[in-house]
Amino acid sequence: MTSQRSGRFVAKRNHGMKTRWAPIVKSRPSQGAIPNLEDYAKAWSTFSWDAARRELAGLPGGGGLNIAYEAVDRHVDAGRGGSVALRWLGKDGAIHDYTFGQIKSLTDRFANVLGGLGVRKGDRVFALCGRIPELYVAALGTLKRGAIFCPLFSAFGPEPIRSRLMIGQAKVLVTTESLYRRKVEALRDALPFLERVVVIADAPGGGGSAPGIVDYARTMEEASERFAIAPTAAEDPALLHFTSGTTGFPKGALHVHDAVVAHYATGRLALDMKPGDVFWCTADPGWVTGTSYGIIAPLVNGVMNLVVEAEFDADLWLEILEREGVSVWYTAPTAIRMLVKAGSALVKAHRYPRLRFMGSVGEPLNPEAVVWGQEAFGLPFHDNWWQTETGGIMIANFASMDIRPGSMGRALPGIEAAIVRRTKNGAEEIREPEADGELALRPGWPSMFRAYWNEPERYRKCFAGGFYLTGDLARRDADGYFWFVGRSDDVIKSSGHLIGPFEVESALLEHPAVAEAAAIGLPDPVAGELVKAFVTLKSGFEASPELQLRILGLARSRLGAAVAPKDLEFRSALPRTRSGKIMRRLLKAQALGLPEGDLSTLEAPS
Amino acid sequence: MSAQPKTGEGLRETILGILAEIAPEADLSRLKPEENLRDALDIDSLDFLHFASRLEQRLSIRIPETDYRKIATLAGCLGYLGSKTS
Numbered sequence: 001m002t003s004q005r006s007g008r009f010v011a012k013r014n015h016g017m018k019t020r021w022a023p024i025v026k027s028r029p030s031q032g033a034i035p036n037l038e039d040y041a042k043a044w045s046t047f048s049w050d051a052a053r054r055e056l057a058g059l060p061g062g063g064g065l066n067i068a069y070e071a072v073d074r075h076v077d078a079g080r081g082g083s084v085a086l087r088w089l090g091k092d093g094a095i096h097d098y099t100f101g102q103i104k105s106l107t108d109r110f111a112n113v114l115g116g117l118g119v120r121k122g123d124r125v126f127a128l129c130g131r132i133p134e135l136y137v138a139a140l141g142t143l144k145r146g147a148i149f150c151p152l153f154s155a156f157g158p159e160p161i162r163s164r165l166m167i168g169q170a171k172v173l174v175t176t177e178s179l180y181r182r183k184v185e186a187l188r189d190a191l192p193f194l195e196r197v198v199v200i201a202d203a204p205g206g207g208g209s210a211p212g213i214v215d216y217a218r219t220m221e222e223a224s225e226r227f228a229i230a231p232t233a234a235e236d237p238a239l240l241h242f243t244s245g246t247t248g249f250p251k252g253a254l255h256v257h258d259a260v261v262a263h264y265a266t267g268r269l270a271l272d273m274k275p276g277d278v279f280w281c282t283a284d285p286g287w288v289t290g291t292s293y294g295i296i297a298p299l300v301n302g303v304m305n306l307v308v309e310a311e312f313d314a315d316l317w318l319e320i321l322e323r324e325g326v327s328v329w330y331t332a333p334t335a336i337r338m339l340v341k342a343g344s345a346l347v348k349a350h351r352y353p354r355l356r357f358m359g360s361v362g363e364p365l366n367p368e369a370v371v372w373g374q375e376a377f378g379l380p381f382h383d384n385w386w387q388t389e390t391g392g393i394m395i396a397n398f399a400s401m402d403i404r405p406g407s408m409g410r411a412l413p414g415i416e417a418a419i420v421r422r423t424k425n426g427a428e429e430i431r432e433p434e435a436d437g438e439l440a441l442r443p444g445w446p447s448m449f450r451a452y453w454n455e456p457e458r459y460r461k462c463f464a465g466g467f468y469l470t471g472d473l474a475r476r477d478a479d480g481y482f483w484f485v486g487r488s489d490d491v492i493k494s495s496g497h498l499i500g501p502f503e504v505e506s507a508l509l510e511h512p513a514v515a516e517a518a519a520i521g522l523p524d525p526v527a528g529e530l531v532k533a534f535v536t537l538k539s540g541f542e543a544s545p546e547l548q549l550r551i552l553g554l555a556r557s558r559l560g561a562a563v564a565p566k567d568l569e570f571r572s573a574l575p576r577t578r579s580g581k582i583m584r585r586l587l588k589a590q591a592l593g594l595p596e597g598d599l600s601t602l603e604a605p606s
Numbered sequence: 607m608s609a610q611p612k613t614g615e616g617l618r619e620t621i622l623g624i625l626a627e628i629a630p631e632a633d634l635s636r637l638k639p640e641e642n643l644r645d646a647l648d649i650d651s652l653d654f655l656h657f658a659s660r661l662e663q664r665l666s667i668r669i670p671e672t673d674y675r676k677i678a679t680l681a682g683c684l685g686y687l688g689s690k691t692s
Contacts (some may be wrong), residue, residue: 155650312651314671495652527652553630561650565690
């Protein structure tokens with residue numbers, strides 16, 4: 001099995017073939033299983049963001065909107081404090097249930113902890129930890145405080161951690177004892193603005209008491225559990241999610257409290273969350289999916305949020321789906337393709353009577369995998385599309401709608417999606433169907449990013465002709481289904497995570513032997529793309545397998561496994577444009593063995 | 607590929623050799639037998655997949671996905687692969 005659409009030129013090569021898979025036709029649902037979005041056209045005619053907003057409570061006393069209030073306290077105030085909000089499955093087999101009431105008091109305590117540390121409205125509180133309960137408490141407690149929450153992926157190495165803390169000017173970091181020792185401690189001198197690090201002990205009694213360190217357990221115990229949520233307005237900043245571009249350092253997409261309206265509505269409409277559901281989003285909160293849908297959407301919809309600490313393991317995950325009675329499952333193409341690899345017999349060794357809806361996001365799900373879901377689980381995977389900047393699902397295959405395998409689906413009610421071409425003065429919509437262009441969205445939905453942190457120019461460049469330009473190339477068919485074509489830039493998408501080539505190349509250049517470096521994504525049957533690096537050596541250095549491993553090792557220790565290249569090749573020279581830019585697309589074409597004729601399209605628009 | 611090591615030191619060397627390719631920065635002499643390889647060596651799901659498939663190639667065996675949990679530690683690898691290759 002190969003990934004069908006890993007890059008623009010691959011798609012171009014297939015262009016014109018128009019081989020599409022037979023649609024998966026949905027039978028009429030039996031009574032009681034009617035999807036929240038029952039009829040697409042009707043949903044469009046009745047939906048409005050204002051109406052969705054009115055279904056939330058707003059802060060008591062009419063004082064604005066706060067994500068954490070809608071996600072947690074609202075349920076407690078409505079008498080649902082005893083319902084299980086979050087079930088945590090630990091790596092070691094531990095199971096802990098947290099009711100809405102318990103999460104309310106924990107997050108109130110944490111908000112008080114932050115108050116004690118001098119955190120004020122708008123300050124940035126970062127988290128660097130695996131999927132442990134404290135992470136969820138920190139996220140929601142930070143929002144209650146009115147501060148901005150910024151999650152970091154725990155598999156990042158010190159360099160991505162340093163650059164993000166630096167760009168976001170973190171005031172407080174919440175992390176674990178072991179991650180602190182391994183990845184943060186040595187950076188402290190370079191991060192003078194980082195006033196406090198709240199450390200979660202690896203085992204009870206651990207933690208620490210060094211200067212600038214606050215022990216999580218102790219400070220939580222001392223904090224009051226009475227807290228009045230900061231009066232946040234809908235447009236006040238709430239979440240900062242880092243993402244990557246082709247050039248430069250990562251950029252922090254800033255979202256506001258109003259985003260919760262989209263988390264709520266898209267959870268209902270695109271993921272079909274219903275009361276009584278057991279919902280499992282497999283994404284890590286270090287990435288936007290794991291926050292929007294791994295924390296906020298299930299809680300605000302009042303469904304039970306299953307949090308699994310362990311990384312992917314076919315047997316374990318299937319066991320969890322069965323034992324926990326998961327009814328809505330939101331996962332990613334890499335995991336699905338690993339399951340395909342493990343085989344449908346393994347899937348069929350378990351039973352999933354409660355499983356009703358399976359969604360996928362992160363990168364386009366190849367049609368084989370969509371259809372395989374049907375064969376293995378008796379349910380197809382529903383691909384959907386969104387990105388860090390959109391804050392929530394924008395285009396989706398809905399439960400009620402026939403699936404065209406390989407398509408990302410249709411725009412959500414309230415979302416105006418279009419295919420545009422960039423022009424000298426901006427961008428213009430291409431109205432005829434089946435034309436390739438850039439996927440664009442009409443601004444105005446609640447979870448749209450409001451800034452790149454401290455980079456107004458970079459933010460401004462994302463908009464033209466009255467659209468937000470997504471950087472994804474796509475086409476729309478005559479019925480409004482969107483089809484992914486490729487990226488308009490050089491960002492690498494591996495296991496659903498965007499990786500900026502510049503960030504990778506910068507780490508490679510730190511090795512004393514490396515003169516030049518380029519990083520590209522090469523198609524991989526499981527990960528979509530894998531990061532591959534090409535380097536030239538300074539004079540006096542000889543290419544050798546040992547040197548290759550030493551450079552890869554340095555990149556891993558700087559960047560962490562999630563970002564570092566998985567392969568490295570020595571070159572005597574790297575192709576450059578006349579202006580001196582490394583032509584990553586040419587390297588990619590060479591690596592893929594594409595014909596000369598395709599090279600004209602290889603240079604990315606700057 | 608050289609002769610396949612079956613048990614004991616040879617097998618251990620093969621396993622550590624593959625780990626050194628996947629996580630070249632790691633100090634494998636400090637790896638404890640019961641430590642989870644992913645946690646100890648900062649190995650992600652893809653690295654682990656590569657680890658398993660290289661073990662398969664070099665030991666000429668098949669490791670079903672359902673057995674991945676058995677090779678999560680060095681001790682687990684030695685026991686599981688030892689029984690498979692002997």
